[in-house]
Amino acid sequence: xxxxxxxxxxxxxFAWSTLDLKIIPTSxxxxxxxxxxxxxxxxxxxxxQGVIAMKIEHDLAQQLAVKMFSIEEKQVTETEIxxxxxxxxxxxxxNLKSILPQPNQLSLPMVDLKGTPLHFPFTxxxxxxxxxxxxxxxxxxxxxxxxxxxxxxQHPVVETS
Amino acid sequence: MQFIExxxxxxxxxxxxxxxxxxxxxxxxxxxxxENNFAVAGCIQITGxxxxxxxxxxxxxxxxxxxxxxxxxxxxxxxxxxxxxxxxELTNMTGGNIKSLLPEPCFLSLPAVxxxxxxxxxxxxxxxSKVMFQCNGENFQVSLLKRVxx
Numbered sequence: 001x002x003x004x005x006x007x008x009x010x011x012x013x014f015a016w017s018t019l020d021l022k023i024i025p026t027s028x029x030x031x032x033x034x035x036x037x038x039x040x041x042x043x044x045x046x047x048x049q050g051v052i053a054m055k056i057e058h059d060l061a062q063q064l065a066v067k068m069f070s071i072e073e074k075q076v077t078e079t080e081i082x083x084x085x086x087x088x089x090x091x092x093x094x095n096l097k098s099i100l101p102q103p104n105q106l107s108l109p110m111v112d113l114k115g116t117p118l119h120f121p122f123t124x125x126x127x128x129x130x131x132x133x134x135x136x137x138x139x140x141x142x143x144x145x146x147x148x149x150x151x152x153x154q155h156p157v158v159e160t161s
Numbered sequence: 162m163q164f165i166e167x168x169x170x171x172x173x174x175x176x177x178x179x180x181x182x183x184x185x186x187x188x189x190x191x192x193x194x195x196e197n198n199f200a201v202a203g204c205i206q207i208t209g210x211x212x213x214x215x216x217x218x219x220x221x222x223x224x225x226x227x228x229x230x231x232x233x234x235x236x237x238x239x240x241x242x243x244x245x246x247x248x249x250e251l252t253n254m255t256g257g258n259i260k261s262l263l264p265e266p267c268f269l270s271l272p273a274v275x276x277x278x279x280x281x282x283x284x285x286x287x288x289x290s291k292v293m294f295q296c297n298g299e300n301f302q303v304s305l306l307k308r309v310x311x
Contacts, residue, residue, distance in 0.1 A: 041273065043206075043270045043271055045268065045270070045271075049271070050271075051271060051273075082285070105268070107206060107208055107268075107270050108206070108208055108212075110206065110273075110283075116275045116277045117275060117276075117277070118273045118274065118275050119242075119245045119249075119273070119274045119275065119276070120249075120271060120272075120273055120274070121245050121246040121248070121249025121250070121271075121272055121274055122246065122249060122271070122272075123271070145271065
């Protein structure tokens with residue numbers, strides 16, 4: 001069992017259910033590049049430090065926007081997709097935040113509509129859970145800051161003249 | 162003069178000198194072709210009284226050189242992970258210093274790094290400074306983007 005695997009499933013199911021969408025956890029890995037994908041992440045800092053990240057196929061993100069804003073598919077722009085993915089990231093991140101060591105703070109979500117694969121230095125991936133939803137896929141991963149990888153992980157203020 | 166352009170220039174120069182012993186000099190803002198050579202991009206978010214993102218982008222030859230110096234690899238093989246860690250470190254230091262100039266309280270996120278042939282895009286923000294540098298014949302850039310209030 002991976003780190004908070006059950007909770008990731010529970011919170012993702014909850015987030016999707018608010019839009020009347022059913023998701024199924026799957027053992028198939030999310031394949032980047034096969035379809036247009038979108039990446040998103042939200043950070044938690046404080047007593048627990050790390051990143052919750054999500055990769056989601058564009059068609060599914062579009063479906064989220066349709067449901068969330070009660071609009072037609074043809075009315076969906078990048079703004080609605082960005083907002084819909086941000087909101088889902090916020091719900092999953094916010095729920096995970098509440099079960100991690102306190103106090104901790106949640107950042108604002110960050111979404112990349114081009115799906116640029118992001119790496120999070122000084123962290124290790126602790127969980128990876130993939131889901132299927134109406135023929136599309138998405139996955140949620142948790143990356144925790146690892147103390148021994150934080151070599152020179154300081155940001156001393158450098159004097160300016 | 163762009164927003165805190167002088168400070169970005171000085172912090173970057175001092176960080177690269179003190180951490181990597183490399184001299185960097187200001188360069189002219191590059192052409193699109195030049196920017197397309199930036200194969201690795203790092204970003205770090207600042208949230209609080211000021212909201213935005215600091216990005217650092219450079220080409221792969223410089224990325225290898227930076228990782229090699231930072232992790233004492235002495236010309237040995239360089240794993241992608243070390244290239245990412247090195248850029249994460251520099252982005253973190255640059256972001257931390259820029260944060261100190263911004264209204265308080267502000268919080269710095271963890272850095273995120275992309276190895277990509279596409280320019281990094283931060284939706285919902287506008288570029289307030291872009292400063293180009295040159296180091297050992299390679300250009301790199303540091304940008305500051307401010308979140309646009311909707």
